[in-house]
Amino acid sequence: MERITARYYIETPYAVEKAAAVLAGEQSxxxxxxxxxxxxxxxxxFAARVELIELLETVSxxxxxxxxxxxxxxxxxxxxxxxxxENFGHNLPMLVSTLQGNLYEITQFTGLKLLDIHFPxxxxxxxxxxxxxxxxxxxxxxxxxxxxxxxxxxKPSVGLTxxxxxxxxGILAQAGIDFVKDDELMASTANSLFExxxxxxxxxxxxxxxxxxxxxxxxxxxxDEMDEMLRKYEHIVRSGGTCAMISINSxxxxxxxxxxxxxxxxxxxxxxxWGMLNRHPLLGIEFPAYQKLWRLAGVxxxxxxxxxxxxxxxxxxxxxxxxSCLHHAPxxxxxxxxxxxxxxxxxxxxxxxxxxxTNLLYMAGGGIMAHPxxxxxxxxxxxxxxxxxxxxxxxxxxxxxxxxxxKSVEKFGQLHFDRA
Amino acid sequence: MERITARYYIETPYAVEKAAAVLAGEQSxxxxxxxxxxxxxxxxxFAARVELIELLETVSxxxxxxxxxxxxxxxxxxxxxxxxxENFGHNLPMLVSTLQGNLYEITQFTGLKLLDIHFPxxxxxxxxxxxxxxxxxxxxxxxxxxxxxxxxxxKPSVGLTxxxxxxxxGILAQAGIDFVKDDELMASTANSLFExxxxxxxxxxxxxxxxxxxxxxxxxxxxDEMDEMLRKYEHIVRSGGTCAMISINSxxxxxxxxxxxxxxxxxxxxxxxWGMLNRHPLLGIEFPAYQKLWRLAGVxxxxxxxxxxxxxxxxxxxxxxxxSCLHHAPxxxxxxxxxxxxxxxxxxxxxxxxxxxTNLLYMAGGGIMAHPxxxxxxxxxxxxxxxxxxxxxxxxxxxxxxxxxxKSVEKFGQLHFDRA
Numbered sequence: 133m134e135r136i137t138a139r140y141y142i143e144t145p146y147a148v149e150k151a152a153a154v155l156a157g158e159q160s161x162x163x164x165x166x167x168x169x170x171x172x173x174x175x176x177x178f179a180a181r182v183e184l185i186e187l188l189e190t191v192s193x194x195x196x197x198x199x200x201x202x203x204x205x206x207x208x209x210x211x212x213x214x215x216x217x218e219n220f221g222h223n224l225p226m227l228v229s230t231l232q233g234n235l236y237e238i239t240q241f242t243g244l245k246l247l248d249i250h251f252p253x254x255x256x257x258x259x260x261x262x263x264x265x266x267x268x269x270x271x272x273x274x275x276x277x278x279x280x281x282x283x284x285x286x287k288p289s290v291g292l293t294x295x296x297x298x299x300x301x302g303i304l305a306q307a308g309i310d311f312v313k314d315d316e317l318m319a320s321t322a323n324s325l326f327e328x329x330x331x332x333x334x335x336x337x338x339x340x341x342x343x344x345x346x347x348x349x350x351x352x353x354x355x356d357e358m359d360e361m362l363r364k365y366e367h368i369v370r371s372g373g374t375c376a377m378i379s380i381n382s383x384x385x386x387x388x389x390x391x392x393x394x395x396x397x398x399x400x401x402x403x404x405x406w407g408m409l410n411r412h413p414l415l416g417i418e419f420p421a422y423q424k425l426w427r428l429a430g431v432x433x434x435x436x437x438x439x440x441x442x443x444x445x446x447x448x449x450x451x452x453x454x455x456s457c458l459h460h461a462p463x464x465x466x467x468x469x470x471x472x473x474x475x476x477x478x479x480x481x482x483x484x485x486x487x488x489x490t491n492l493l494y495m496a497g498g499g500i501m502a503h504p505x506x507x508x509x510x511x512x513x514x515x516x517x518x519x520x521x522x523x524x525x526x527x528x529x530x531x532x533x534x535x536x537x538x539k540s541v542e543k544f545g546q547l548h549f550d551r552a
Numbered sequence: 553m554e555r556i557t558a559r560y561y562i563e564t565p566y567a568v569e570k571a572a573a574v575l576a577g578e579q580s581x582x583x584x585x586x587x588x589x590x591x592x593x594x595x596x597x598f599a600a601r602v603e604l605i606e607l608l609e610t611v612s613x614x615x616x617x618x619x620x621x622x623x624x625x626x627x628x629x630x631x632x633x634x635x636x637x638e639n640f641g642h643n644l645p646m647l648v649s650t651l652q653g654n655l656y657e658i659t660q661f662t663g664l665k666l667l668d669i670h671f672p673x674x675x676x677x678x679x680x681x682x683x684x685x686x687x688x689x690x691x692x693x694x695x696x697x698x699x700x701x702x703x704x705x706x707k708p709s710v711g712l713t714x715x716x717x718x719x720x721x722g723i724l725a726q727a728g729i730d731f732v733k734d735d736e737l738m739a740s741t742a743n744s745l746f747e748x749x750x751x752x753x754x755x756x757x758x759x760x761x762x763x764x765x766x767x768x769x770x771x772x773x774x775x776d777e778m779d780e781m782l783r784k785y786e787h788i789v790r791s792g793g794t795c796a797m798i799s800i801n802s803x804x805x806x807x808x809x810x811x812x813x814x815x816x817x818x819x820x821x822x823x824x825x826w827g828m829l830n831r832h833p834l835l836g837i838e839f840p841a842y843q844k845l846w847r848l849a850g851v852x853x854x855x856x857x858x859x860x861x862x863x864x865x866x867x868x869x870x871x872x873x874x875x876s877c878l879h880h881a882p883x884x885x886x887x888x889x890x891x892x893x894x895x896x897x898x899x900x901x902x903x904x905x906x907x908x909x910t911n912l913l914y915m916a917g918g919g920i921m922a923h924p925x926x927x928x929x930x931x932x933x934x935x936x937x938x939x940x941x942x943x944x945x946x947x948x949x950x951x952x953x954x955x956x957x958x959k960s961v962e963k964f965g966q967l968h969f970d971r972a
Contacts, residue, residue: 159737160709160710160737161708161709161710161711170707170708170711174708174711174712175711177711177743178708178710178711178741196831196832197831197833197864198864199864218741218742218743219710219737219741220737220739220740220741221740221741221742223739223740223775223776223777223780224777225775225776225777225799225802225803225804226737226739226740226775226776226799226802228799228801228802228825229736229737229775229799229802229824229825230737232802232825232828233736233737233799233802233824233825234736234824234825234827234863235827236825236826236827236828236831237826237827237831237857237863237864237865237893238827238863238864239862239863239864287590288581288590288594288598289580289581290580290581290598290639291581291590291594291595291597291598292594316649316653316654317579317580317639317640317646317649317650317653319640319643319646320640320641320643320646321598321638321639321640321641322638322641323597323638355643355645355646355649356643356645356646356806357643357644357645357806357809357810358778358806358807358809358810359810360643361806379645379646379648379649379653381648382645382646382648382649382652382653382805383645383804383805383806384645384803384804384805384806384807384808385802385803385804385807386776386777386778386781386803386804386806386807386808387778387804387805387806387807387810388804388806389777389778390777390778390779390807404649404653404654405648405649405652405653405654405656406656406657407654407655407656407657407658408652408656408829408835408836408837409828409829411616411617411656411657411835412616412832412835413617415828415831415832415835416828417828437657442659443654443657443658443659444617444618444619444657444658444659445657473657
């Protein structure tokens with residue numbers, strides 16, 4: 133029978149073998165005492181198995197609260213545990229409860245982070261995965277593989293009317309933008325009801341598409357309760373839209389998959405709340421595991437933060453996240469990495485140098501909307517930055533050769549200037 | 553316009569006022585540079601407001617990774633921030649993205665935990681909340697207010713067949729149990745398909761109810777993708793069941809609320825995965841805030857761990873969680889606290905002493921199923937423990953006066969013996 137294997141980074145005050153055995157017991161057939169009915173046959177079929185232990189460093193202070201160490205030492209290790217698919221079947225929420233459930237409560241750990249998940253091909257192939265993915269998003273926006281999709285976020289995040297939003301979209305469309313999104317804080321506000329915003333924005337986008345043949349992809353934020361999301365989704369479809377955005381942590385896995393399953397719109401997965409799940413080095417989940425779950429659920433685009441972002445995440449971590457989205461497993465259907473947070477084009481050089489890919493949705497919010505020449509010049513500057521980065525120019529050379537990008541450097545360069 | 557206020561415990565390398573202003577900006581109208589359209593009128597209407605700052609201790613090491621402190625000091629504080637309801641309306645996922653979204657990413661914090669949420673009455677009253685709650689669960693099981701509902705978890709967690717599960721339920725029903733549940737790792741396994749388990753178990757429960765007038769409440773674990781959950785829910789209703797269980801973190805808020813909205817079954821909310829959201833003292837969310845969100849969503853029963861549990865959580869924290877479930881706000885509809893994890897009756901005394909309530913669903917898994925006299929004696933022992941605790945007896949007195957409870961003490965007492 134096929135098995136799913138999870139890799140954890142753990143810390144324990146006890147022997148690593150014992151702590152791993154507690155994890156495997158708690159997350160399959162165990163309770164705190166042996167009970168009748170727990171036969172050898174049952175254990176062989178359903179018990180979780182510790183497949184691998186790699187000892188790492190030992191420290192003298194626990195990473196998070198838990199049992200005290202009898203010898204004052206806290207042992208770190210990589211541990212792999214497997215479960216038979218028979219335990220949960222093709223049920224992603226149950227998979228999550230098995231791999232990420234009560235094990236975070238176990239006192240025998242003073243640190244536990246899910247690093248990665250291995251899915252057998254036969255298991256993953258049960259899922260459609262991203263309906264559109266990278267190729268589909270490129271063809272919906274008419275952007276060939278030579279450059280990233282260039283996108284922006286409507287700012288101010290909250291407060292513009294539908295007419296103001298639509299007017300901004302018109303300017304951006306005119307400037308050749310590929311993608312625009314609602315902010316994750318913007319769904320349906322008192323002065324911008326969802327349907328009114330969709331209608332106003334899609335009128336502009338459809339008119340632009342009729343005239344030019346290019347349809348800007350707008351990710352309308354449908355994050356809401358279940359029936360409301362379905363209703364909002366249908367409204368986008370009826371209006372000729374191509375994308376819906378979901379705050380995946382806030383809506384949750386079952387509702388998000390229900391939306392992805394429809395398959396008429398590309399789904400923009402926003403990971404706000406991610407810091408809660410990931411920021412501590414020894415608690416929660418790492419992005420390679422996280423993106424696999426959401427890829428199986430069918431999200432087409434997924435946020436990965438950006439190089440020299442305004443948040444706490446390191447560039448190394450962002451580069452690893454991008455690589456994991458583009459990796460073939462599971463399903464051989466990559467999810468389009470959404471690069472954003474404090475981006476303005478200056479980071480295109482380092483992003484390309486480190487990832488060597490243009491399979492990105494490269495987002496700038498303030499970086500476009502606050503360009504000294506206005507939003508249209510902001511879009512042009514981003515396109516120039518990527519053309520220059522892919523062409524092998526340095527940031528300084530690009531600033532000299534491309535006037536709009538040069539103006540970006542003057543305005544934003546002191547914030548993040550790349551001297552390399 | 554009414555406002556929702558969130559209380560955070562934060563740590564920052566900078567002045568607390570500045571960090572709080574960054575949070576308020578990031579979570580409402582802000583981006584990293586000022587943009588056109590961010591008018592004073594818009595800010596007044598939609599900007600988050602810092603309502604209160606209470607300075608706490610200063611430390612020399614950051615709790616979680618973030619910006620380095622210029623002076624080597626990391627300042628802790630309680631901070632309250634409010635948002636106008638106009639920003640998100642009655643949309644719980646959007647409320648979560650606003651109160652628990654990208655703020656966990658902000659580099660100006662080296663710790664951030666959501667402690668509590670204040671909802672204006674007019675806002676909360678938009679939600680039905682728990683359809684059954686404490687009173688409804690009591691009347692469905694025929695347990696009056698003098699004692700907790702006594703429940704158990706089918707163990708081994710995974711691996712029993714429907715017939716074996718039903719047989720166990722029959723023994724427990726005979727013994728006078730009020731409530732039985734699937735383990736959170738058990739939904740539909742290769743040898744216990746959901747429908748077959750419901751049919752086998754409900755046949756036993758319905759027969760017992762016909763004979764005795766008492767219907768045991770069984771929480772079938774419907775955690776799954778959206779349509780499957782709806783299908784499973786309907787199967788329980790058709791079979792005469794009274795309760796469904798959801799792993800709320802794994803399925804997520806939108807899907808869980810959709811299930812609660814139906815209102816034909818009591819919803820047992822299992823919080824597995826909670827440790828990931830709560831275990832670090834300066835990251836994530838505290839239970840008082842968490843239970844309010846799930847209470848608004850309509851969960852009837854919610855896990856709170858137990859006194860001297862097998863996990864890492866302290867008794868003080870468990871007592872606080874129970875109090876928050878029973879507190880009148882929001883909605884004046886409490887959620888029934890589910891006490892579980894390593895419970896066997898010995899903890900009834902301390903639980904009652906510290907909470908002074910019997911409004912609990914008191915769960916023992918191994919504590920019932922592994923009783924030396926069998927599961928029926930296990931149920932009797934738990935009822936005796938609560939009778940004794942409410943009657944003012946000590947554990948030792950109860951062990952002397954009640955034979956089945958006395959046997960529990962012999963078997964489990966060395967694990968958790970209460971010398972007080």
